[in-house]
Amino acid sequence: MFNDWEDSLRDRLNAAAIPDGGWGYSPSAAPCAEPTALSCLALSPRGIEADVVHRGLSLLARLQRPDGSVSVALNIESPCWPTGLAVLAWSLSEGNSAPRYRPQTEKAVEWLLRNRGKATEPNPVVYGHDTTLTGWSWVESTHAWVEPTAYAILALRAAGNGEHPRVREGIRLLLDRAIPGGGWNYGNPRIYKSTLRPFPGPTGIALTALAGQPGDSRIEAGIAYLGHELLHVRSPLSLGWGLIGLTAWGRRPDDASVWLEKSAKRALLGRPSPVNDALLLLARSARCPMTERSLGVATTNG
Protein backbone atom coordinates (compact mmCIF):
# COMPACT_ATOMS: atom_id res chain seq x y z
CA MET A 1 0.00 0.00 0.00
CA PHE A 2 1.60 3.26 -1.09
CA ASN A 3 1.08 6.69 0.34
CA ASP A 4 -0.41 9.36 -1.87
CA TRP A 5 2.95 10.96 -2.52
CA GLU A 6 4.45 7.64 -3.49
CA ASP A 7 1.66 7.01 -5.97
CA SER A 8 2.09 10.50 -7.39
CA LEU A 9 5.85 10.11 -7.76
CA ARG A 10 5.44 6.70 -9.37
CA ASP A 11 2.91 8.10 -11.80
CA ARG A 12 5.17 11.02 -12.61
CA LEU A 13 8.21 8.80 -13.07
CA ASN A 14 6.27 6.46 -15.34
CA ALA A 15 5.01 9.39 -17.36
CA ALA A 16 8.54 10.76 -17.73
CA ALA A 17 9.79 7.57 -19.38
CA ILE A 18 10.89 8.11 -22.97
CA PRO A 19 8.96 5.93 -25.45
CA ASP A 20 12.18 4.57 -26.97
CA GLY A 21 13.48 3.67 -23.54
CA GLY A 22 15.05 5.30 -20.52
CA TRP A 23 14.80 8.60 -18.69
CA GLY A 24 16.50 11.94 -19.08
CA TYR A 25 17.44 14.35 -16.32
CA SER A 26 14.14 16.09 -17.10
CA PRO A 27 11.07 14.67 -18.81
CA SER A 28 11.66 16.34 -22.16
CA ALA A 29 15.38 15.62 -22.23
CA ALA A 30 17.26 12.91 -24.10
CA PRO A 31 17.82 9.71 -22.12
CA CYS A 32 20.87 9.44 -19.88
CA ALA A 33 22.34 6.52 -17.98
CA GLU A 34 22.05 7.81 -14.41
CA PRO A 35 18.34 8.75 -14.36
CA THR A 36 17.58 5.57 -16.27
CA ALA A 37 19.42 3.27 -13.86
CA LEU A 38 17.93 4.92 -10.77
CA SER A 39 14.41 4.89 -12.23
CA CYS A 40 14.71 1.20 -13.13
CA LEU A 41 15.76 0.50 -9.54
CA ALA A 42 12.90 2.58 -8.12
CA LEU A 43 10.07 1.12 -10.20
CA SER A 44 8.75 -2.40 -10.10
CA PRO A 45 9.88 -4.70 -12.89
CA ARG A 46 6.54 -6.47 -12.59
CA GLY A 47 2.98 -5.39 -13.33
CA ILE A 48 2.17 -2.15 -15.05
CA GLU A 49 5.69 -0.76 -14.68
CA ALA A 50 7.42 -3.77 -16.22
CA ASP A 51 7.42 -2.31 -19.71
CA VAL A 52 9.09 1.00 -18.86
CA VAL A 53 11.65 -0.77 -16.68
CA HIS A 54 12.46 -3.22 -19.44
CA ARG A 55 12.86 -0.42 -21.96
CA GLY A 56 15.08 1.41 -19.46
CA LEU A 57 17.34 -1.60 -19.00
CA SER A 58 17.46 -1.94 -22.75
CA LEU A 59 18.51 1.71 -23.10
CA LEU A 60 21.38 1.07 -20.71
CA ALA A 61 22.47 -1.75 -23.01
CA ARG A 62 22.40 0.68 -25.95
CA LEU A 63 24.62 3.04 -23.98
CA GLN A 64 27.19 0.30 -23.50
CA ARG A 65 30.35 0.62 -25.59
CA PRO A 66 32.23 -2.32 -27.06
CA ASP A 67 34.72 -2.23 -24.17
CA GLY A 68 31.88 -2.80 -21.67
CA SER A 69 31.66 0.71 -20.24
CA VAL A 70 28.36 2.57 -20.16
CA SER A 71 28.40 6.17 -21.35
CA VAL A 72 26.46 8.98 -19.73
CA ALA A 73 24.33 9.63 -22.82
CA LEU A 74 23.79 8.53 -26.40
CA ASN A 75 25.42 11.60 -27.94
CA ILE A 76 28.80 11.15 -26.25
CA GLU A 77 31.34 8.30 -26.08
CA SER A 78 32.58 9.07 -22.61
CA PRO A 79 32.69 9.63 -19.64
CA CYS A 80 31.48 6.26 -18.43
CA TRP A 81 31.09 6.83 -14.69
CA PRO A 82 27.49 5.47 -14.78
CA THR A 83 28.80 1.96 -15.60
CA GLY A 84 28.43 0.97 -11.94
CA LEU A 85 24.87 2.26 -11.84
CA ALA A 86 24.00 0.30 -14.98
CA VAL A 87 25.34 -2.89 -13.42
CA LEU A 88 23.27 -2.20 -10.33
CA ALA A 89 20.15 -1.76 -12.42
CA TRP A 90 20.78 -4.88 -14.50
CA SER A 91 21.63 -6.90 -11.40
CA LEU A 92 19.11 -5.68 -8.86
CA SER A 93 16.06 -4.94 -10.95
CA GLU A 94 14.16 -8.05 -10.00
CA GLY A 95 12.19 -10.31 -12.27
CA ASN A 96 12.72 -11.94 -15.60
CA SER A 97 14.58 -9.05 -17.13
CA ALA A 98 17.70 -9.46 -14.99
CA PRO A 99 19.20 -12.60 -16.58
CA ARG A 100 18.61 -11.08 -20.00
CA TYR A 101 21.38 -8.59 -19.33
CA ARG A 102 23.93 -11.02 -17.93
CA PRO A 103 26.29 -10.63 -20.94
CA GLN A 104 26.16 -6.84 -20.65
CA THR A 105 26.69 -7.08 -16.92
CA GLU A 106 29.71 -9.32 -17.32
CA LYS A 107 31.30 -6.98 -19.85
CA ALA A 108 30.62 -3.97 -17.64
CA VAL A 109 32.12 -5.74 -14.64
CA GLU A 110 35.24 -6.54 -16.64
CA TRP A 111 35.54 -2.87 -17.55
CA LEU A 112 35.07 -1.80 -13.95
CA LEU A 113 37.80 -4.17 -12.85
CA ARG A 114 40.15 -2.83 -15.55
CA ASN A 115 39.36 0.85 -15.14
CA ARG A 116 41.22 2.86 -12.51
CA GLY A 117 41.35 6.42 -11.31
CA LYS A 118 44.65 8.18 -11.85
CA ALA A 119 47.01 7.98 -8.88
CA THR A 120 49.41 10.83 -8.18
CA GLU A 121 52.53 11.21 -6.09
CA PRO A 122 51.71 11.65 -2.39
CA ASN A 123 51.74 15.31 -1.38
CA PRO A 124 50.57 15.52 2.23
CA VAL A 125 51.25 19.26 2.42
CA VAL A 126 48.56 19.87 -0.19
CA TYR A 127 46.15 16.94 0.09
CA GLY A 128 44.63 15.24 3.09
CA HIS A 129 44.09 11.94 1.34
CA ASP A 130 46.16 9.09 -0.02
CA THR A 131 46.56 10.03 -3.67
CA THR A 132 48.06 6.66 -4.54
CA LEU A 133 44.77 4.79 -4.09
CA THR A 134 43.21 4.43 -7.51
CA GLY A 135 39.49 3.75 -7.01
CA TRP A 136 37.26 4.99 -9.81
CA SER A 137 37.03 8.40 -11.49
CA TRP A 138 34.22 10.40 -13.03
CA VAL A 139 36.14 10.69 -16.28
CA GLU A 140 38.69 8.22 -17.58
CA SER A 141 42.33 9.11 -16.87
CA THR A 142 41.53 11.50 -14.03
CA HIS A 143 41.70 11.13 -10.24
CA ALA A 144 39.28 8.94 -8.29
CA TRP A 145 36.42 10.45 -6.30
CA VAL A 146 33.84 9.26 -3.80
CA GLU A 147 30.72 8.89 -5.90
CA PRO A 148 32.04 6.86 -8.86
CA THR A 149 34.08 4.71 -6.49
CA ALA A 150 31.00 3.98 -4.39
CA TYR A 151 28.95 3.08 -7.48
CA ALA A 152 31.66 0.70 -8.64
CA ILE A 153 31.85 -1.01 -5.24
CA LEU A 154 28.08 -1.44 -5.10
CA ALA A 155 28.01 -2.78 -8.65
CA LEU A 156 30.84 -5.25 -8.19
CA ARG A 157 29.29 -6.49 -4.97
CA ALA A 158 25.87 -6.87 -6.59
CA ALA A 159 27.48 -8.83 -9.43
CA GLY A 160 29.17 -11.22 -7.02
CA ASN A 161 32.64 -9.65 -6.95
CA GLY A 162 32.45 -8.24 -3.45
CA GLU A 163 35.73 -9.78 -2.33
CA HIS A 164 37.74 -8.66 -5.34
CA PRO A 165 40.95 -6.74 -4.45
CA ARG A 166 39.67 -3.75 -6.42
CA VAL A 167 36.61 -3.60 -4.17
CA ARG A 168 38.81 -3.83 -1.08
CA GLU A 169 40.97 -1.01 -2.41
CA GLY A 170 37.85 1.03 -3.18
CA ILE A 171 36.68 0.59 0.39
CA ARG A 172 40.09 1.73 1.64
CA LEU A 173 39.79 4.77 -0.59
CA LEU A 174 36.35 5.68 0.75
CA LEU A 175 37.51 5.34 4.35
CA ASP A 176 40.61 7.39 3.54
CA ARG A 177 38.49 10.19 2.06
CA ALA A 178 36.29 10.51 5.18
CA ILE A 179 36.35 13.99 6.67
CA PRO A 180 37.85 13.93 10.17
CA GLY A 181 34.80 15.53 11.81
CA GLY A 182 32.42 13.09 10.13
CA GLY A 183 30.94 12.54 6.69
CA TRP A 184 32.14 12.78 3.12
CA ASN A 185 32.11 15.38 0.40
CA TYR A 186 32.99 14.72 -3.25
CA GLY A 187 36.30 13.29 -2.05
CA ASN A 188 38.63 15.95 -0.66
CA PRO A 189 38.91 15.81 3.12
CA ARG A 190 41.62 18.48 3.33
CA ILE A 191 43.46 20.92 1.06
CA TYR A 192 46.50 22.62 2.57
CA LYS A 193 45.54 23.37 6.18
CA SER A 194 41.78 23.51 5.75
CA THR A 195 39.55 20.58 6.54
CA LEU A 196 36.74 20.75 4.02
CA ARG A 197 33.03 20.38 4.72
CA PRO A 198 30.98 17.20 4.39
CA PHE A 199 27.87 17.00 2.21
CA PRO A 200 24.86 14.79 2.98
CA GLY A 201 24.50 13.26 -0.50
CA PRO A 202 28.03 11.85 -0.89
CA THR A 203 27.95 10.79 2.78
CA GLY A 204 24.86 8.70 2.09
CA ILE A 205 26.40 7.24 -1.06
CA ALA A 206 29.67 6.37 0.74
CA LEU A 207 27.84 4.78 3.67
CA THR A 208 25.76 2.71 1.27
CA ALA A 209 28.89 1.38 -0.41
CA LEU A 210 30.54 0.71 2.97
CA ALA A 211 27.57 -1.29 4.29
CA GLY A 212 28.66 -4.59 5.78
CA GLN A 213 32.16 -3.39 6.66
CA PRO A 214 33.45 -3.89 10.17
CA GLY A 215 32.79 -1.08 12.63
CA ASP A 216 35.04 1.93 12.08
CA SER A 217 35.12 5.29 13.79
CA ARG A 218 34.96 7.04 10.39
CA ILE A 219 31.75 5.21 9.54
CA GLU A 220 30.25 6.02 12.92
CA ALA A 221 31.20 9.68 12.49
CA GLY A 222 29.54 9.69 9.08
CA ILE A 223 26.36 8.19 10.47
CA ALA A 224 26.35 10.74 13.30
CA TYR A 225 26.87 13.59 10.80
CA LEU A 226 23.95 12.43 8.65
CA GLY A 227 21.72 11.85 11.68
CA HIS A 228 22.15 15.50 12.58
CA GLU A 229 22.27 16.98 9.08
CA LEU A 230 19.14 15.31 7.75
CA LEU A 231 17.05 16.99 10.44
CA HIS A 232 16.93 20.06 8.17
CA VAL A 233 17.69 18.73 4.66
CA ARG A 234 14.67 18.34 2.42
CA SER A 235 16.20 18.40 -1.06
CA PRO A 236 15.44 15.02 -2.66
CA LEU A 237 18.97 14.20 -3.79
CA SER A 238 20.61 14.69 -0.41
CA LEU A 239 17.73 13.40 1.67
CA GLY A 240 17.27 10.38 -0.59
CA TRP A 241 20.89 9.26 -0.58
CA GLY A 242 21.25 10.20 3.09
CA LEU A 243 18.38 7.95 4.12
CA ILE A 244 19.51 5.13 1.84
CA GLY A 245 22.93 5.30 3.53
CA LEU A 246 21.52 5.31 7.05
CA THR A 247 19.15 2.48 6.16
CA ALA A 248 22.06 0.43 4.88
CA TRP A 249 23.52 0.64 8.38
CA GLY A 250 20.25 -0.08 10.17
CA ARG A 251 20.17 3.49 11.45
CA ARG A 252 17.10 4.81 9.67
CA PRO A 253 15.70 7.78 11.65
CA ASP A 254 12.22 7.40 13.13
CA ASP A 255 11.04 10.50 11.26
CA ALA A 256 12.32 9.36 7.86
CA SER A 257 8.84 8.91 6.42
CA VAL A 258 7.77 12.35 7.56
CA TRP A 259 10.82 13.96 5.98
CA LEU A 260 10.31 12.06 2.75
CA GLU A 261 6.69 13.08 2.54
CA LYS A 262 7.60 16.72 3.06
CA SER A 263 10.33 16.55 0.43
CA ALA A 264 8.11 14.68 -2.02
CA LYS A 265 5.21 17.07 -1.68
CA ARG A 266 7.44 20.01 -2.49
CA ALA A 267 9.06 18.11 -5.35
CA LEU A 268 5.66 17.34 -6.81
CA LEU A 269 4.93 21.07 -7.03
CA GLY A 270 8.05 21.72 -9.08
CA ARG A 271 9.53 20.56 -12.35
CA PRO A 272 9.87 16.78 -12.52
CA SER A 273 13.31 15.32 -12.01
CA PRO A 274 13.49 11.56 -12.59
CA VAL A 275 16.68 11.30 -10.49
CA ASN A 276 15.07 13.06 -7.54
CA ASP A 277 11.79 11.18 -7.88
CA ALA A 278 13.58 7.84 -8.09
CA LEU A 279 15.74 8.57 -5.05
CA LEU A 280 12.73 9.53 -2.94
CA LEU A 281 11.03 6.28 -3.94
CA LEU A 282 14.16 4.26 -3.23
CA ALA A 283 14.61 5.94 0.14
CA ARG A 284 11.08 5.10 1.29
CA SER A 285 11.98 1.48 1.84
CA ALA A 286 12.96 0.27 5.30
CA ARG A 287 15.35 -2.08 3.50
CA CYS A 288 18.35 -0.68 1.67
CA PRO A 289 17.58 -1.13 -2.03
CA MET A 290 21.24 -1.07 -3.06
CA THR A 291 22.63 -3.65 -0.67
CA GLU A 292 19.94 -5.92 0.70
CA ARG A 293 20.37 -8.66 -1.87
CA SER A 294 24.14 -8.69 -1.83
CA LEU A 295 24.63 -8.18 1.89
CA GLY A 296 21.31 -8.92 3.54
CA VAL A 297 21.68 -5.64 5.45
CA ALA A 298 18.26 -4.42 6.46
CA THR A 299 16.45 -2.67 9.19
CA THR A 300 12.89 -2.92 10.38
CA ASN A 301 12.34 0.55 11.78
CA GLY A 302 11.44 3.69 9.88
Added chain:
Amino acid sequence: MSRREMLGVGGALLLGGGIAAGLRIASGRERGHRADVFIGRAPDYYADLGNIVQLGLSTLGIGRGDIRGKRILLKPNLVETAPGQSHINTNPAIILAVAEALRRLDAREVIVAEGQGHQRDSQLVLDESGMGDALEEAGLAFVDLNHDEFAAIPNAGAWTDLAPLYLPNTLLGVDWVISMPKMKTHHWAGVTCSMKNLFGVMPGVVYGWPKNVLHYAGIPQSILDINATVKPSLAIVDAIVGMEGDGPIMGTPKEVGCIVMGRNLPAVDATCTRIMGLNPYGVPYLALASGRLGPLHETNIAQRGEPIAALRTTFAILDVPHLKSVIAG
Protein backbone atom coordinates in the same frame (compact mmCIF):
# COMPACT_ATOMS: atom_id res chain seq x y z
CA MET B 1 53.81 32.68 -32.66
CA SER B 2 51.59 29.66 -32.16
CA ARG B 3 49.15 29.34 -29.31
CA ARG B 4 51.33 26.65 -27.80
CA GLU B 5 54.32 28.99 -27.96
CA MET B 6 52.27 31.78 -26.43
CA LEU B 7 51.31 29.34 -23.72
CA GLY B 8 54.97 29.06 -22.94
CA VAL B 9 55.04 32.76 -22.17
CA GLY B 10 52.12 32.26 -19.80
CA GLY B 11 53.94 29.35 -18.22
CA ALA B 12 57.00 31.49 -17.56
CA LEU B 13 54.80 34.05 -15.85
CA LEU B 14 53.12 31.28 -13.93
CA LEU B 15 56.41 30.28 -12.40
CA GLY B 16 56.82 33.82 -11.13
CA GLY B 17 60.00 34.52 -13.05
CA GLY B 18 60.61 37.63 -15.09
CA ILE B 19 57.51 39.55 -14.08
CA ALA B 20 58.94 42.83 -15.35
CA ALA B 21 59.90 41.26 -18.65
CA GLY B 22 56.45 39.74 -18.79
CA LEU B 23 54.89 43.15 -18.29
CA ARG B 24 56.83 44.55 -21.22
CA ILE B 25 55.81 41.65 -23.41
CA ALA B 26 52.23 41.99 -22.25
CA SER B 27 51.96 45.72 -22.81
CA GLY B 28 53.15 45.20 -26.37
CA ARG B 29 50.91 42.22 -26.90
CA GLU B 30 47.91 44.20 -25.66
CA ARG B 31 48.27 46.77 -28.40
CA GLY B 32 44.82 47.37 -29.85
CA HIS B 33 43.02 45.95 -26.82
CA ARG B 34 41.01 48.56 -24.95
CA ALA B 35 38.21 48.12 -22.45
CA ASP B 36 36.00 50.09 -20.08
CA VAL B 37 35.46 48.90 -16.53
CA PHE B 38 32.98 50.45 -14.13
CA ILE B 39 33.36 50.40 -10.35
CA GLY B 40 30.27 51.33 -8.33
CA ARG B 41 30.49 51.86 -4.59
CA ALA B 42 28.03 49.68 -2.64
CA PRO B 43 28.75 49.66 1.08
CA ASP B 44 26.48 46.70 1.82
CA TYR B 45 23.75 44.50 0.36
CA TYR B 46 21.06 46.93 1.58
CA ALA B 47 22.36 49.67 -0.70
CA ASP B 48 20.33 50.63 -3.75
CA LEU B 49 21.99 47.99 -5.91
CA GLY B 50 19.50 48.50 -8.73
CA ASN B 51 20.62 52.10 -9.21
CA ILE B 52 24.28 51.13 -9.08
CA VAL B 53 23.77 48.43 -11.71
CA GLN B 54 21.78 50.79 -13.92
CA LEU B 55 24.50 53.41 -13.65
CA GLY B 56 27.06 50.78 -14.52
CA LEU B 57 25.15 49.62 -17.56
CA SER B 58 24.65 53.14 -18.88
CA THR B 59 28.28 54.07 -18.20
CA LEU B 60 29.35 51.02 -20.21
CA GLY B 61 27.04 52.13 -23.03
CA ILE B 62 24.56 49.32 -22.55
CA GLY B 63 21.02 50.50 -23.15
CA ARG B 64 17.61 49.32 -24.18
CA GLY B 65 18.74 48.79 -27.76
CA ASP B 66 21.26 46.22 -26.56
CA ILE B 67 18.95 44.35 -24.22
CA ARG B 68 15.47 44.53 -25.73
CA GLY B 69 14.15 41.12 -26.76
CA LYS B 70 17.22 39.25 -25.59
CA ARG B 71 17.32 36.04 -23.56
CA ILE B 72 19.92 36.55 -20.86
CA LEU B 73 21.58 34.00 -18.62
CA LEU B 74 22.98 35.17 -15.29
CA LYS B 75 25.75 32.90 -14.08
CA PRO B 76 26.35 33.45 -10.35
CA ASN B 77 29.07 31.71 -8.36
CA LEU B 78 27.24 29.12 -6.25
CA VAL B 79 29.61 26.62 -4.72
CA GLU B 80 28.41 25.19 -1.45
CA THR B 81 26.85 26.47 1.74
CA ALA B 82 27.72 26.55 5.42
CA PRO B 83 26.09 28.37 8.33
CA GLY B 84 27.39 31.93 8.59
CA GLN B 85 29.47 31.60 5.43
CA SER B 86 27.42 33.65 2.97
CA HIS B 87 30.62 35.08 1.49
CA ILE B 88 31.17 31.79 -0.39
CA ASN B 89 28.47 32.51 -2.96
CA THR B 90 27.30 35.46 -5.05
CA ASN B 91 24.76 37.31 -2.94
CA PRO B 92 21.14 36.93 -4.13
CA ALA B 93 20.56 40.70 -3.75
CA ILE B 94 22.91 41.43 -6.66
CA ILE B 95 21.30 38.80 -8.85
CA LEU B 96 17.89 40.33 -8.23
CA ALA B 97 19.14 43.86 -8.88
CA VAL B 98 20.69 42.85 -12.20
CA ALA B 99 17.62 40.89 -13.27
CA GLU B 100 15.40 43.85 -12.47
CA ALA B 101 17.64 46.24 -14.40
CA LEU B 102 17.59 43.95 -17.44
CA ARG B 103 13.82 43.56 -17.27
CA ARG B 104 13.48 47.34 -17.22
CA LEU B 105 15.48 47.37 -20.43
CA ASP B 106 12.96 44.96 -21.95
CA ALA B 107 14.94 41.76 -21.84
CA ARG B 108 12.73 38.98 -23.19
CA GLU B 109 13.81 36.52 -20.53
CA VAL B 110 16.28 36.47 -17.66
CA ILE B 111 17.29 33.13 -16.17
CA VAL B 112 19.79 32.17 -13.51
CA ALA B 113 21.92 29.10 -14.14
CA GLU B 114 24.81 27.36 -12.44
CA GLY B 115 26.59 24.03 -12.41
CA GLN B 116 28.37 23.77 -9.05
CA GLY B 117 31.77 22.15 -9.08
CA HIS B 118 31.62 20.43 -5.70
CA GLN B 119 28.10 20.19 -4.36
CA ARG B 120 26.02 18.25 -6.84
CA ASP B 121 22.70 18.99 -5.16
CA SER B 122 21.56 22.32 -6.62
CA GLN B 123 18.33 22.30 -4.65
CA LEU B 124 20.29 22.06 -1.40
CA VAL B 125 22.49 25.00 -2.38
CA LEU B 126 19.44 27.05 -3.40
CA ASP B 127 17.67 26.17 -0.13
CA GLU B 128 20.57 26.93 2.16
CA SER B 129 21.98 29.99 0.41
CA GLY B 130 18.65 31.81 0.32
CA MET B 131 19.01 32.03 -3.45
CA GLY B 132 16.05 29.72 -4.07
CA ASP B 133 13.56 31.85 -2.13
CA ALA B 134 14.92 35.05 -3.66
CA LEU B 135 14.59 33.74 -7.22
CA GLU B 136 11.11 32.41 -6.60
CA GLU B 137 9.98 35.74 -5.21
CA ALA B 138 11.36 37.53 -8.25
CA GLY B 139 9.88 35.02 -10.69
CA LEU B 140 13.31 34.01 -11.97
CA ALA B 141 13.84 30.46 -13.22
CA PHE B 142 16.94 28.53 -12.17
CA VAL B 143 18.58 26.00 -14.47
CA ASP B 144 20.95 23.34 -13.16
CA LEU B 145 23.65 23.35 -15.83
CA ASN B 146 25.28 20.20 -14.43
CA HIS B 147 22.32 18.12 -15.54
CA ASP B 148 21.14 20.09 -18.55
CA GLU B 149 21.18 18.58 -22.02
CA PHE B 150 24.46 19.37 -23.74
CA ALA B 151 25.96 19.65 -27.19
CA ALA B 152 29.48 19.41 -28.59
CA ILE B 153 30.91 22.78 -29.61
CA PRO B 154 34.29 23.39 -31.28
CA ASN B 155 36.85 24.67 -28.82
CA ALA B 156 37.38 28.25 -29.96
CA GLY B 157 40.48 28.66 -27.81
CA ALA B 158 42.50 25.47 -28.23
CA TRP B 159 44.84 26.31 -25.37
CA THR B 160 44.01 22.82 -24.09
CA ASP B 161 43.56 19.54 -25.91
CA LEU B 162 39.90 19.52 -24.93
CA ALA B 163 38.00 19.22 -28.17
CA PRO B 164 35.18 19.61 -28.50
CA LEU B 165 33.80 21.37 -25.45
CA TYR B 166 30.42 20.13 -24.21
CA LEU B 167 28.18 23.02 -23.28
CA PRO B 168 24.64 23.06 -21.84
CA ASN B 169 21.84 23.65 -24.31
CA THR B 170 20.35 26.31 -22.05
CA LEU B 171 23.55 28.31 -22.32
CA LEU B 172 23.71 27.79 -26.07
CA GLY B 173 20.14 29.04 -26.43
CA VAL B 174 20.58 32.48 -24.88
CA ASP B 175 21.71 35.74 -26.45
CA TRP B 176 23.83 36.98 -23.57
CA VAL B 177 25.77 35.26 -20.81
CA ILE B 178 26.58 37.47 -17.83
CA SER B 179 29.23 36.17 -15.46
CA MET B 180 28.37 37.20 -11.89
CA PRO B 181 31.12 35.96 -9.60
CA LYS B 182 32.20 36.78 -6.09
CA MET B 183 35.57 38.51 -5.68
CA LYS B 184 37.70 35.79 -4.09
CA THR B 185 41.15 34.39 -3.74
CA HIS B 186 41.67 30.85 -4.98
CA HIS B 187 44.09 28.25 -3.65
CA TRP B 188 44.95 26.99 -7.14
CA ALA B 189 44.27 29.92 -9.51
CA GLY B 190 45.33 32.75 -7.19
CA VAL B 191 42.25 34.83 -7.91
CA THR B 192 38.81 33.72 -9.01
CA CYS B 193 36.54 36.23 -10.64
CA SER B 194 34.45 36.52 -13.81
CA MET B 195 36.60 34.30 -16.07
CA LYS B 196 37.15 31.40 -13.67
CA ASN B 197 33.45 31.59 -12.75
CA LEU B 198 32.67 30.12 -16.17
CA PHE B 199 34.00 26.73 -15.05
CA GLY B 200 30.49 26.49 -13.67
CA VAL B 201 28.88 26.35 -17.10
CA MET B 202 30.61 23.06 -17.87
CA PRO B 203 28.16 20.20 -17.21
CA GLY B 204 29.17 17.97 -14.33
CA VAL B 205 27.61 14.98 -16.05
CA VAL B 206 30.43 15.28 -18.59
CA TYR B 207 33.23 16.82 -16.53
CA GLY B 208 32.54 15.35 -13.05
CA TRP B 209 32.48 16.73 -9.50
CA PRO B 210 34.99 18.27 -9.19
CA LYS B 211 35.50 19.13 -12.87
CA ASN B 212 38.80 17.35 -12.65
CA VAL B 213 39.23 17.12 -16.42
CA LEU B 214 39.76 20.86 -16.50
CA HIS B 215 42.43 20.63 -13.80
CA TYR B 216 44.31 17.98 -15.77
CA ALA B 217 44.01 20.07 -18.94
CA GLY B 218 45.45 23.07 -17.07
CA ILE B 219 43.39 25.54 -15.09
CA PRO B 220 44.57 28.74 -16.85
CA GLN B 221 44.33 27.13 -20.27
CA SER B 222 40.87 25.73 -19.55
CA ILE B 223 39.66 29.12 -18.34
CA LEU B 224 40.76 30.67 -21.62
CA ASP B 225 39.20 27.96 -23.74
CA ILE B 226 35.87 28.22 -21.97
CA ASN B 227 35.83 32.01 -22.20
CA ALA B 228 36.87 32.02 -25.86
CA THR B 229 34.12 29.53 -26.66
CA VAL B 230 31.27 30.83 -24.48
CA LYS B 231 31.99 34.48 -25.34
CA PRO B 232 30.33 36.09 -22.32
CA SER B 233 28.82 39.50 -22.96
CA LEU B 234 29.27 41.10 -19.57
CA ALA B 235 30.70 40.59 -16.10
CA ILE B 236 29.18 41.95 -12.90
CA VAL B 237 31.27 41.14 -9.83
CA ASP B 238 29.92 40.94 -6.30
CA ALA B 239 32.73 42.74 -4.50
CA ILE B 240 30.63 44.05 -1.64
CA VAL B 241 31.96 41.30 0.60
CA GLY B 242 34.63 39.11 -0.96
CA MET B 243 36.74 36.25 0.33
CA GLU B 244 40.42 36.31 1.22
CA GLY B 245 42.87 33.67 2.36
CA ASP B 246 41.98 30.10 1.60
CA GLY B 247 39.42 30.72 -1.13
CA PRO B 248 37.28 29.79 -2.93
CA ILE B 249 35.41 28.07 -0.06
CA MET B 250 37.39 28.11 3.18
CA GLY B 251 38.56 31.73 3.23
CA THR B 252 37.38 34.57 5.42
CA PRO B 253 35.05 37.46 4.53
CA LYS B 254 36.67 40.61 3.21
CA GLU B 255 34.66 43.81 3.00
CA VAL B 256 35.38 45.76 -0.15
CA GLY B 257 32.15 47.64 -0.79
CA CYS B 258 31.73 47.77 -4.54
CA ILE B 259 30.36 46.21 -7.70
CA VAL B 260 32.68 45.89 -10.69
CA MET B 261 31.25 45.69 -14.22
CA GLY B 262 32.60 45.44 -17.72
CA ARG B 263 32.16 43.82 -21.11
CA ASN B 264 35.72 42.56 -21.37
CA LEU B 265 36.29 39.90 -18.74
CA PRO B 266 40.10 39.95 -18.55
CA ALA B 267 39.92 43.72 -17.97
CA VAL B 268 37.28 43.26 -15.26
CA ASP B 269 39.33 40.57 -13.51
CA ALA B 270 42.51 42.62 -13.77
CA THR B 271 40.71 45.54 -12.16
CA CYS B 272 39.37 43.29 -9.41
CA THR B 273 42.85 41.91 -8.82
CA ARG B 274 44.16 45.47 -8.40
CA ILE B 275 41.34 46.28 -5.99
CA MET B 276 42.44 43.17 -4.07
CA GLY B 277 45.94 44.65 -3.87
CA LEU B 278 47.32 41.83 -6.01
CA ASN B 279 49.26 41.60 -9.26
CA PRO B 280 47.11 40.70 -12.27
CA TYR B 281 50.14 39.64 -14.32
CA GLY B 282 51.02 37.18 -11.56
CA VAL B 283 47.68 35.42 -11.91
CA PRO B 284 48.44 32.72 -14.49
CA TYR B 285 45.09 32.74 -16.28
CA LEU B 286 45.14 36.53 -16.56
CA ALA B 287 48.73 36.53 -17.82
CA LEU B 288 47.65 34.07 -20.47
CA ALA B 289 44.58 36.14 -21.38
CA SER B 290 46.56 39.35 -21.74
CA GLY B 291 46.41 40.52 -25.33
CA ARG B 292 44.54 37.40 -26.40
CA LEU B 293 41.15 37.87 -24.85
CA GLY B 294 41.62 41.38 -23.54
CA PRO B 295 43.85 43.89 -21.80
CA LEU B 296 45.21 43.82 -18.26
CA HIS B 297 47.43 46.86 -18.38
CA GLU B 298 46.07 49.95 -16.62
CA THR B 299 46.82 52.10 -19.63
CA ASN B 300 44.54 49.91 -21.72
CA ILE B 301 41.61 49.94 -19.29
CA ALA B 302 39.42 53.01 -19.00
CA GLN B 303 38.38 53.06 -15.37
CA ARG B 304 34.86 54.46 -14.86
CA GLY B 305 33.04 55.25 -11.66
CA GLU B 306 35.07 54.99 -8.47
CA PRO B 307 38.85 54.93 -8.76
CA ILE B 308 40.63 51.72 -7.80
CA ALA B 309 42.68 53.52 -5.16
CA ALA B 310 39.54 54.50 -3.25
CA LEU B 311 38.56 50.89 -2.74
CA ARG B 312 41.84 48.99 -2.77
CA THR B 313 42.20 46.66 0.18
CA THR B 314 44.83 43.95 0.23
CA PHE B 315 43.52 40.41 0.24
CA ALA B 316 45.51 37.80 2.13
CA ILE B 317 46.77 34.96 -0.04
CA LEU B 318 47.71 31.46 1.02
CA ASP B 319 51.41 31.22 1.73
CA VAL B 320 52.24 28.62 -0.89
CA PRO B 321 54.98 28.75 -3.54
CA HIS B 322 52.77 28.78 -6.62
CA LEU B 323 50.91 31.89 -5.43
CA LYS B 324 53.97 34.06 -4.73
CA SER B 325 53.63 35.71 -8.11
CA VAL B 326 50.11 36.90 -7.27
CA ILE B 327 51.34 39.16 -4.49
CA ALA B 328 51.92 42.66 -5.82
CA GLY B 329 55.55 43.67 -5.71
